[in-house]
Amino acid sequence: MxxxxxxxxxxxxxxxxxxxxxxxxxxxxxxxxxxxxxxxxxxxxxxxxxxxxxxxxxxxxxxxxxxxxxxxxxxxxxxxxxxxxxxxxxxxxxxxxxxxxxxxxxxxxxxxxxxxxxxxxxxxxxxxxxxxxxxxxxxxxxxxxxxxxxxxxxxxxxxxxxxxxxxxxxxxxxxxxxxxxxxxxxxxAGVVVTVPAVSNPDVTHTDTGRFIKNTVVSSDGLVLRTQRSASSSMVLNLPNGTVVKYQLGSTVNGWGYVEYTNSKGQTFHGYVNVSYIKSDNELKSGGKKKATSSKPKSTQKSKFSLPAGTFKVTNPLTRGESVKQIQTALATLHYYPDKNAKNFGIDGAYGPKTANAVKRFQSMYGLRQDGIYGPDTKAKLEALLK
Ligand SMILES: [Zn+2]
Known part of the structure; x- marks a missing residue:
């Protein structure tokens, strides 16, 4: 077979x-x-x-x-x-x-x-x-x-x-x-083989917290991993000086959650040993991470706040911060309104290109492909971005 x-x-x-x-x-x-x-x-x-x-x-x-x-x-x-x-x-x-x-x-x-x-x-x-x-x-x-x-x-x-x-x-x-x-x-050769399990491959990152700029300070670079453990899989090696986004409150046992976007706009995420990343304040003072950063605050909002309601192509076009939030969320998942345009076409206007990006996203995730942003599209975006 x-x-x-x-x-x-x-x-x-x-x-x-x-x-x-x-x-x-x-x-x-x-x-x-x-x-x-x-x-x-x-x-x-x-x-x-x-x-x-x-x-x-x-x-x-x-x-x-x-x-x-x-x-x-x-x-x-x-x-x-x-x-x-x-x-x-x-x-x-x-x-x-x-x-x-x-x-x-x-x-x-x-x-x-x-x-x-x-x-x-x-x-x-x-x-x-x-x-x-x-x-x-x-x-x-x-x-x-x-x-x-x-x-x-x-x-x-x-x-x-x-x-x-x-x-x-x-x-x-x-x-x-x-x-x-x-x-x-x-x-x-007919040998029976098994693929070793990645430790907890289904664990997804569910903490919510604000992101702040951090810089990798490690002459050998810093390994981004799939889990809070040095034995988990590598995602990427971040060279010394790389700027990442660290999620406040995400550190557990010395491992914190970061996101990194490369020059091509690809975003990678995972966990790093936080003793090798520093915020701008820490870099200035030469100080250590503050203890407060290891405690999540329940009031902290997810980085991606997405608007409720329905958005579609209208005449004149719907514009504003809400549309920008939708576009940013789509672009983060590589569904760009316009890959070749300035800022990937994130312009705050819900035009045909944004509707197309929504359609591509809907197609990939089994939603109705109408190019209209509504509750289902919002829920799927949130699930993927949390
Ligand atoms: Zn390929």
Whole structure:
């Protein structure tokens, strides 16, 4: 029995161009970057939502993106035939000597014509569930047999090709990726393997508290982790001097909750040893963290206050702080009103672009796709941002 099922999206120029590839030299693993969204939601997103939105945009603003197989805890769906091109690994992240960085020689000049893209869904807290990893291993073992590939050398990360931070859990922790490939190889040999459980993979951060600016003070950098424990998985290494947002009152046993947004607008969150981060006041005084910062105040509000009521495109447009709050929450989850505009299109006006961002969000999380912000959309945004 196959580890995945075929459920192809229709041919369209943005997500499934219907072009035959030039054979399969490598498997490329990705992460979806959509916390809590299962494989089926990505089928809908790339099959319907994204093409529908692109149809109404100028060529320059259209998004071309997809991958072949999406894997979650319970299933794997192949949405693009494996002998066709998907748009998953030919992005430009940086230039070297005037040329886009390309780290995998065998996939030059365009990895999309020579590889299969396998996307692993992530949990609400940004980690891979062991069942998702196990299923991805089965899929990759099957594909390696089919295309006569060696898992150790022929499974690569998106990061290896273009330096995109993808799949983030295995960019920060490359050993996790090495272990993954090793288990794929074992599975091909018929060895029964188990994926070690991440400690409490379902724990999500539920404290509420105000965020303040902190700076990493540690010459070796500081590891951002998924749990309040040095043995939990790494999310990222934060270099000395990195500015993060620390949530007041979140420190327990020396571990506090922080958020970090990189220069590309990607936000990462998790726990750090708070003795290596300092607020501006602490930096000025050279002092230690105040004891008061370890006690949550029940009156503290969540960082994301979202308006009640219904918001949609009106004539004239609805404007104001409430719209800005909705836009900021969407952008934090990478649903930008306008990715290429100043401040990602967060302008306080509920126009068609904001409605589109709401629609994409609704599509990914199984809500009615009407582009109207209401109680259901509010609740889902809050659940993901708390
Ligand atoms: Zn990727």
């Amino acid at each position: 196959s580890a995945y099922r075929n459920q192809y999206i229709d041919i369209n120029k943005w997500t499934r161009p219907g072009i035959k590839n030039n054979g399969v030299k490598k498997l490329v693993v990705h992460y979806t970057a959509n916390p809590g969204a299962p494989a089926a939601n990505h089928y809908r997103y790339f099959g319907q939502t994204l093409p529908a939105q692109n149809r109404n945009l100028s060529e320059k603003k259209q998004t071309f993106a997809s991958a072949h197989i999406f894997v979650d805890r319970t299933e794997a769906i192949c949405i693009i035939p494996l002998n066709e091109v998907a748009y998953h690994a030919n992005d430009v992240q940086q230039f070297v000597n005037g040329q886009p960085y390309r780290g995998v020689a065998a996939l030059k000049p365009n990895a999309n014509f020579l590889s299969i893209g396998v996307e692993l869904c992530i949990e609400k807290n940004g980690t891979f569930h062991p069942d998702t990893i196990a299923r991805a291993e089965q899929v990759c073992a099957e594909l390696c047999k089919m295309y006569k590939l060696d898992p150790i050398n022929d499974i690569v990360r998106h990061y290896d090709i273009t330096h995109k931070i993808c799949p983030a859990p295995w960019v920060s922790n490359s050993q996790g990726f090495v272990d993954f490939k090793t288990r794929v190889k074992k599975r091909m």
